[in-house]
Amino acid sequence: MKSNTQQTPKFGPLEKAFRFIGVNRIHIHILLILVSGVTLAPYLWALSTSLKYRVNVFTETPQWIPNPVNLGNYKEVFRMAPFGLYLVNTIVVVVGILAIQILTMSTAAYAFSRLRFRGSEGLFFLFIVQMMLPVHATIVPNYLIVNKLGLLDSRLALMVPFWATGYGTFLLRQSFRQVPRDFEDAAMIDGCSGLRFLYSILLPMAKPTLVAFSLISIVTHWNDFFWPLVVTDSPAVRTLTMGLAMFVQQESGADWTLLMAATIFVTAPLMVLFLIYQRKFIESFMSAGIKG
Amino acid sequence: MSSSRLNLTKIRPYLYLVPSLALLSVFTYFPILYSTYLSFFRQNVFTLEPVFDWFANYAAVFEEPVFKIVVRNTVVYALGTIPITMFLALLMAILLNEQLGWIRDIYRVACFYPTMIPMAAAGMLAVWLFNPGIGLINHYLKMFGVPTIEWLYDMKWALPAIMLTAIWKNFGYFMLIYLAGLQNIPGELYESASIEGCGFWSRLRYITLPLLGPTTVFVVIQGIITSFQVFDLVYVMTQGGPADRTNVFVYYIYQNAFRFWDFGQASALTVMFVIVLLILVFILTRFMERRVHYEV
Known part of the structure; x- marks a missing residue:
């Protein structure tokens, strides 16, 4: 398919x-x-x-x-603002989100696709709701919660709200469902069940879906702007998109060569990856989109 | 012994869900309830402690003249961008579904690459392009005899400029969704149609478009969700100006919360926003699923 x-x-x-x-x-x-x-x-x-x-x-x-x-211009931009640090922050945040997402969504998708339990449909619906209501829709309470947790202005704050993903769970559930029951029975006989079955058999078999979701997650969070804007304040935790917005204010629109150099630098890492792996990217966005 | 093992298998599925559910509760479900709760309290720079005040925040929303403009902007934005984006996406998808050789990859990349650009960066590109004095767009318009447009500084043209940017940024993604939909249509259908002597338009009308029904439902719903949440472009390009002519719903919430520090008002707006979005998605799914009569 x-x-x-x-x-x-x-x-x-x-x-x-x-x-x-x-x-x-x-x-x-x-x-x-x-x-x-x-x-x-x-x-x-x-x-x-x-x-x-x-x-x-x-x-x-x-x-x-x-x-x-x-x-x-690029040298000048680097002299004026710590874009190298922003790049590191962005990578930490994006990887930190994806790693935990894979953990949470794989166990949830396993439960929804292979186990029978009471209330599974209702619970699954709760996961779907999140697809329509990302944190941005409820920005005020999320800001207050992060504040209460003492996470304001930290890289952790940029990650936590995205660690659970209804969308990822949904995609992975679809893909787990296509693994025939016989596999599980056979694995069971070999004494491989539960989490071990999930991590050594199911997940590797769902690799295309995992790759697709990973690429989408990376692109989404690399490009995120609203949430970092609300919860970060200091350069030490800023991501690239935030860094760009702050640079624009600092530069106040005077020098277009510098502004464009900063803009190009912010977009370059993903753009280069995309140009190298364009087929993989396009295939991933296509397959994940149609299933969603 | 055996009973405790039985219990374990019973609760095992729930244990697998705990990590996700805990996180979703804190950052999705609880916030919705919390917003509702906060929306009944007056809480701004003038109040020391939150004061319970029934529906005062909701009443205040409607008293604010800006709110009407914000709603109008959001609706204009959605109604303007969604159909044009869909049309472009579908057109390009139909053309790219042809056998075009290696160059097809280049076209696809050219249409899809804006998806890889952060909205904020796309906004910066647009600010540069729409620059009234030395921007590329005005330069080429002048060649066709169009007088200088002030774009982002003009009350009439600022919102259209943002909409154009959004269309450029988004149509490639929807084009891919349509391409995926097109590739699921069995080729035999077209073969038999051509044997029957069906022309271009009748194939489009009776095969392609109906079979793309489910894809279109998905595209419209995605389009509504994205266009209702437009924020980054507005923040980078206009900050809601001039004179609130580009102030949209999410930006208005942000403004109330983090510029005016009026969490009560912002929460009331959030609740209204969530309700409107859910109702819209619900109605559309219902309405359109009834009209999508073909199944792939």
Whole structure:
């Protein structure tokens, strides 16, 4: 089911139909190039701006390829704000969230998919509710709770609310369900049951789902802004997106080459990963989306 | 001995759920109840202690003239972005579902890469592009004889600018969802349709669109949830201005809580927000599932 998202169909199903109304391959390509060009432009323009000298930003006709190239903006950004620290914080937070998510969602998904118990449907519904109501919807009480726990302005505060995931549990449950009962019986006979069965057999078999969920979780929390904005205050715990917003205030919109260098730096790690593993990313977002 | 073992197998499933349930309770369920509780108390910079005051916070919400603008902005934002995003996503998905060779990957990447950009960073890109004086957008518009638009500084154009940014940022994700939906439609359906002599539009009308029904339900609900929670773009691009013309629901909650430090008012808004969102999703699921008559 998941794997056939990769292969191209033998023939384009609508291809003949397109010809029927006089649309041929060239027309399709022209339309696709047009849309792709418009979508790519903002990022390429920002990249170009970040590599320019300040004088070349204000030219009569837009200078798409910076001439001469200036890497100094990135150095300057690093001098003005601790973006290296922000990067480390972001990685710690993203990995910290994902690691615990996998633990909590795998046992929950195991219970929901393989065990029978009273109230399972009602409890599962509670998990689904969280898919619709992320912490952002209840920002005030969550802020007060984190405050009460003494976690304000810490990296832990950035992680805790996301450790349990209704969405991940839901995805993993679907995938555990596809493992035939016989596996469990066979494992049982070998004395492998419960948690050991979960970690040595079920989870490895659900690897595609785990990868898909991991990528989505990483992207989501790497890009998160609202929650860090509310619970962090000091540079020591700031993530990249927060760092960018603070940098903008500090810079107050004066120098676009620096602002774009900061923006590009904040987006670069994920963008590079995405370009390298684009098929994996796209496949993951496709399979996880359709099941949700 | 045997009875205690029996008990253990009985509670075992619940033990597996404890970590998740504990966390969900603290950060999802309890907050909803807590918001409701807080919404009945006056609690702001003028009060030393929270004061119970019935529905005063709710009444105050409706007395605030800004609230009307906020609701209108949120609705305009949702009604404007969702259909355009869906249309673009579906169009691109249908085109990309064709056999296009290796270049298909490039188109896909070009449409999907904005998903990888943080909303806050996307907002920064947009602020630069929409710059009235030296922005790229005004530059190209001028080539077509369009007079300079002040975009984010203009009461009329600020919200559309944010909406355009959101469409650019989001349509690629929904395009993938539609692509996944399209690939689940069996090719034989098109083959038999072409034998029957069905043209492009009738195939679209009678095969593609109906079979994408469940995907569309998912896309609409996702679209509503995302567009009701728009915040980052507003924060980075306009801070709700000019004159609250881009102030949307979640931003307004944030403003009340962390700018005006009025937790009572913010909680009342939160409760209303959650209720409206749940009702919308519930109605839409019901309404649309009845209209989705084909099953894949």
